Amino acid sequence: MLMDVFVARQPIFNKKRQLFGYELLFRSGMNNSFPDLDGDIATSSLLSSSFFSFGIEKIAGGRKSFINFTEALLLKGTPALFPREIIMVEILESVRPTPEMLAACRSLKSQGYTLALDDFVFDESYAELLSMVDIVKIDFQSDQKQNLHRLKDWQRYGSCKFLAEKIETYAEFQEALALGFSLFQGYFFAKPEVLRNRDIPPNKLTSLRLISEIHQREFNVDALEALIGRDVAVSYKLLKYLNSAYFSRLAPLRSIRQAIAYLGERGVRLFVSLIATSQLADNKPDELVRLSIIRARFLELLGQHTGGQNDGELFLLGLFSLIDAMLDNPMDHLVKRLPVGDQVRQALVDRGGPLAPYLHFVESLERARWEEVEALLRRFGLNEEATGDMYLEAIGWADCFETSTGSQ
Known part of the structure; x- marks a missing residue:
C-alpha cells in the first residue's frame, strides 16, 4: 500500500x-x-x-x-x-x-x-x-x-x-x-523589487495587450488565427508545444487553424495567455514563471474537483498571481490592464471574495504551512491523495510547457 x-x-x-x-x-x-x-x-x-x-x-x-x-x-x-x-x-x-x-x-x-x-x-x-x-x-x-x-x-x-x-x-x-x-x-523572487508605478517596457505592453485582446473579444476561427499569427514567437511556441511528446501525436499539427481546432477556443486563449505571461518575466528568475504556471494549472484542476467554480477563472488567477513581481508594479495598477472578472480582481488585489481561498491554498502548499493546508482541504472537501496528485500533475505540466516552448 x-x-x-x-x-x-x-x-x-x-x-x-x-x-x-x-x-x-x-x-x-x-x-x-x-x-x-x-x-x-x-x-x-x-x-x-x-x-x-x-x-x-x-x-x-x-x-x-x-x-x-x-x-x-x-x-x-x-x-x-x-x-x-x-x-x-x-x-x-x-x-x-x-x-x-x-x-x-x-x-x-x-x-x-x-x-x-x-x-x-x-x-x-x-x-x-x-x-x-x-x-x-x-x-x-x-x-x-x-x-x-x-x-x-x-x-x-x-x-x-x-x-x-x-x-x-x-x-x-x-x-x-x-x-x-x-x-x-x-x-x-516572487515579490516586486520596487513597489512603485514603474514604466512598463513597450515589448511587455505588447504582451499585456495580447492577453487582453485574446480574452475580451468574441472570435471566430479566422479572427483568432489572425490575432495569433501576428506574433511569430507565440505561433511558433504554440505549434511546438502541441507537437511535443506531452500530446503523443501521430501526425504533427502544421497550422494555427489546426491548433485552434485541436485545443478549442478556450484552450487556445489559455495557452496564448501562458506564453504571453512568460514573456513578461524575461528578465526575472525562471522560477517566477514556473511557479505561476504551476499555480495556474493546479488551481484549474482544483476548480474541476471542487465544482461550482469556473476553472478558467481559477487558471487566470494562478497565472496572474505573480504579475506584480514580473513587472515590478503594484497589483492594483496592473489588474486594470488584465482581462479578468470581478472575482479574480478581488482575489488578486484585496485577497478577498470567493476565489481568495484557492489562492491561499496553493500559497500555503508551496510554503509547507500544513495546518492551513489541512483546514482548506476540509473546506474544499478534498482528500490529501487527490490534492497531491493534482499538484504533481501541475508540476509536470509546467515542466512540459517550459521544455517544449523554450519559454525561459
Whole structure:
C-alpha cells in the first residue's frame, strides 16, 4: 500500500538568481514531519520505491533535492537508500555531533553524498561536523543574524558554502549577498523589487495587450488565427508545444487553424495567455514563471474537483498571481490592464471574495504551512491523495510547457 505523502518544494537560488535546487518538505498523513521509519529495511525500501524512486525526479525536475533527515534516520543510514546524485542530505538542527553521528556522516561522505547543516547556530562542538558539510544553512530572520559578519571565521573549519534561509525581499537578498552568502532560499523572487508605478517596457505592453485582446473579444476561427499569427514567437511556441511528446501525436499539427481546432477556443486563449505571461518575466528568475504556471494549472484542476467554480477563472488567477513581481508594479495598477472578472480582481488585489481561498491554498502548499493546508482541504472537501496528485500533475505540466516552448 502506498503511503499518502504531501510534498512542498521550496526553491534555492545561486548568486545570479538561477535555480540551484529545491528543499523538499514532506508531510505523511496527519503527521507534520518526515515519515518515521521503524528500522525495518522492508519499510525503508517501500518508502524508497513507492515515493522517491518514481516521484522525486518529477517533483524536483532533475534539480538537487535537499531532504531533511532526523538523527534516527541518519544513524540508520537511510540517506544511502537514495541516489547521491539527486539528494542533498540535510542534517536537522536538533542533531547533536556525537561520535556515532560523526561516524554516520563520514560514511555518507565516503559514499559521495553531499551534506547540508540546517538552521546552524555556531558552537565549537560542531567544528568537526562543519569540516564535513558542504552547505551551512542559516536562518536570515533569526537572532543569529547579528553574528553573520563571522561567516569568514566559520569557514576556517572547512570549505563549505553558506545558504541564507527565509529571504523574503530583494533588499534581504542584496544584504545576504554582501555578507558573503552564495545560496539563497525564500520567496523574495516572487515579490516586486520596487513597489512603485514603474514604466512598463513597450515589448511587455505588447504582451499585456495580447492577453487582453485574446480574452475580451468574441472570435471566430479566422479572427483568432489572425490575432495569433501576428506574433511569430507565440505561433511558433504554440505549434511546438502541441507537437511535443506531452500530446503523443501521430501526425504533427502544421497550422494555427489546426491548433485552434485541436485545443478549442478556450484552450487556445489559455495557452496564448501562458506564453504571453512568460514573456513578461524575461528578465526575472525562471522560477517566477514556473511557479505561476504551476499555480495556474493546479488551481484549474482544483476548480474541476471542487465544482461550482469556473476553472478558467481559477487558471487566470494562478497565472496572474505573480504579475506584480514580473513587472515590478503594484497589483492594483496592473489588474486594470488584465482581462479578468470581478472575482479574480478581488482575489488578486484585496485577497478577498470567493476565489481568495484557492489562492491561499496553493500559497500555503508551496510554503509547507500544513495546518492551513489541512483546514482548506476540509473546506474544499478534498482528500490529501487527490490534492497531491493534482499538484504533481501541475508540476509536470509546467515542466512540459517550459521544455517544449523554450519559454525561459
